[in-house]
Amino acid sequence: MASDPSSTAVGSPASDPIRVMLVDDSAVVRGLVTRILEAEPGIQIAASVGNGQMAISALERSDIDVIILDIEMPVMDGMTALPKLLQVDPGVKIIMQSTLTLKGADISMRAMQMGAADYIPKPTATRDLAGGIEFKAELVGKIKALGQARRRDPKRPIRPGGAPPASRPIANPVPKVQIHPAGPLQLRTHAAEAPDIIAIGSSTGGPQALFAVLGIMRAGTVSQPIVITQHMPATFTTILAEHISRVSGWEAREGQDGEVVRNGRVYIAPGDFHMVIETKGPDKVLRLNKNPPENFCRPSVDPMLRSVAAAYGKRVLTCILTGMGSDGLKGGQAVVASGGTVIAQDEATSVVWGMPGAVATAGICSAVLPLPEIAPWIIKLAARR
Incomplete structure (x- = not known):
């Protein structure tokens, strides 16, 4: 990739x-x-x-x-x-x-x-x-x-050389974070609708963030299915799923083409495949494809988010974690346009504030949170089911 x-x-x-x-x-x-x-x-x-x-x-x-x-x-x-x-x-x-x-x-x-x-x-x-x-x-x-x-x-320490x-100039100063008009969960005047699915995108630093977030979510009351696109090659996504299962206690695995999406499971986009969701009768099913890379990536977060927005409408909660580039921005815009919710990891706790920074500064996030606060925020919204 x-x-x-x-x-x-x-x-x-x-x-x-x-x-x-x-x-x-x-x-x-x-x-x-x-x-x-x-x-x-x-x-x-x-x-x-x-x-x-x-x-x-x-x-x-x-x-x-x-x-x-x-x-x-x-x-x-x-x-x-x-x-x-x-x-x-x-x-x-x-x-x-x-x-x-x-x-x-x-x-x-x-x-x-x-x-x-x-x-x-x-x-x-x-x-x-x-x-x-x-x-x-x-x-x-x-x-x-x-x-x-x-x-x-x-x-950062200063040593010889x-x-x-x-x-030490820093290029491209980060624009100010713009919170979506819906506002953070704790500031909303009316209760938000609980999601039917949680979609997560991540890249550089993502595995560490995923272990932290999913571990806390498992201890909470989250029962919705979770779909994840982490920028990784084949083989690495297999091991990522195994580590998530071991570290967090979720039933995590790579998504398979045609698989029906079930509650309480974590689905990882396999390396070198985009993973999307389609509606088939009463079911939501996973589809894998080798369409051209988006944002220089396959799997890419954007096609996954576009598909969940189309399949679930406003009952989507998206979280963009640490990662380089801007993958997830266009998909996040589709989620918000369908009435769903987007949150992002903050700069201070991100290994690289590229992906979360892109959605945070675009004004589509309902909250921009430190890593330790993301899982409790998700649990609170998911529990309104």
Whole structure:
């Protein structure tokens, strides 16, 4: 899945580029990735090391924004190094390099639960590094999005090689949040109608947010079906569903084409498929398709939201969680046009405030909330059923 690099531009790259550390025991991979990134304005390779122990030492003496961390390395592997790196600098953004296998997906999911910001498929010399446009776009897009989020962190430490705070411009200042006229739930003068379905969209940082939100929702009184589009490739969505079931207690699985939507279940859009809902007689059924990517993504949040708006009308509650880009904006507008409700995660608790920021600043959200407040808000509305 390629990301849109243009949606994550950074300001004044010459004076203060995003500083990246590469951690991989393969000198060949580090060299090829270095050449990719050094060709990008606004990105600088600040360190390149061969194992986790060297990465910790480099982070202690260097100003680093984003770390690309391989999982399997000698001396100290990526999973051992991850918590140690975050102990040195809790705000540094770490992208795990993972193989597109069940094992790699499972390790990546555990890494994100431990604090990694995102993952990227481990490159191969024959496919990705030898001119792979999709790999380059995804890598650069994630580095720029996470680097920009890092620059907004007021607690970011200054180490040798880093620019002083005054010279750290942040591009594209975020417009003011505009709350939809319906207002937050607690401020409404008339009771909102409870939803018949809950639709969630997420991307970078999404798995961590999903685990938190769904765990609290399961302990509440939510019985509606939940459909989720998380930007992930095939295999990774399989593991995501397993982790959601294990962490939250929901019955979560990848959606299957033609499956009837049932209460009390969580359906994840499978990697490389858009997941939508159609009305078939008295039932609502899932449909999977390989229509062209939207917002550079498949699965994409927008087609899912358009379909739930068409199938359920005003009885839709949509939540847009952390993620880069603006996927979910057009679908969220369709939900609101049908009388449904949209809420979003706030900037302070988002890994990247791209997707939730897009809907929050478009004026279609009834609430923009910190992550810990999202599940209680949903529970309150869902309980009005």
